[in-house]
Amino acid sequence: MAVTDRDAAPRYGKALFEAAQDQQALSAVSAQLAQVNAVIEATPELMPALASNNLTQTDKTTLMGLLTQDAGDLVKHLVQILMANGRILGLPAVIQDFSDRFDEATGHVDATVTTAVPLTEAQAQAMNQALAKQLKAKTVGITTVVDPSVIGGVKVQSSDLVIDGTVKTRLSKLRQQLLTN
Structure with a gap:
């Protein structure tokens, strides 16, 4: 059975959480992910466009750059990895997983x-x-x-x-x- 984006999200969320924790950047990454999520919610056509075969790789790279323009390296790398692995539609679920872990860690x-x-x-x-x-x-x-x-x-x-x-x-x-x- 194939692993769905939603099934894979906890793996990516956990990896991002641990990397942010190692760099003592949990709060910063959480804030950056909140900004990325706000862009996703405000632009419902963005995620389908990133997953589409109708856009060139250059166009997708430009869109990813706009999505993560105010984000740090960890968040930018996350988006790049999701895109490279064909899991970009799982980004909202990864953000939610990270947010849940962050909330639990901070009480x-x-x-x-x-x-x-x-x-x-x-x-x-x-x-x-x-x-x-x-x-x-x-x-x-x-x-x-x-x-x-x-x-x-x-x-x-x-x-x-x-x-x-x-x-x-x-x-x-x-x-x-x-x-x-």
């Missing part, structure tokens, strides 16, 4: 907090501290979502963890209990 966790009304700055800070303690993380990146249908309370999602203390969920559970009894 960073991302969480989505859903509330019925916007959180004040003080509430957001208190939520950040509470989540850091609950999730045993050094830092927590919170994305807030306002959804009036939750009525009240808070729903927190982080990776595979969901903490749902919303009024909507409580009412739904109560309705289920009433209907089953």
Whole structure:
């Protein structure tokens, strides 16, 4: 069975992470990969163009140069290796793998907090501290979502963890209990 780009991504992500760690450049490489990922997301036709047989090698090299123009040698070499090995479409998955490894190494966790009304700055800070303690993380990146249908309370999602203390969920559970009894 052939190895897909997504299957190969952890190998490349791990190799890049270890090389960046050896050079004490984890934060720099992480920031550079975030920039590359932003370009990929802003230009959806870029990755298919790089993988296409319709462009000349010179055109592909020019595109890769534009993609990595602000990146350091490690990121530039990664893109070149992926291109040479026919795995350029796996670049977003490699970036995600590196990001996951970086977050784990730095104790960073991302969480989505859903509330019925916007959180004040003080509430957001208190939520950040509470989540850091609950999730045993050094830092927590919170994305807030306002959804009036939750009525009240808070729903927190982080990776595979969901903490749902919303009024909507409580009412739904109560309705289920009433209907089953």
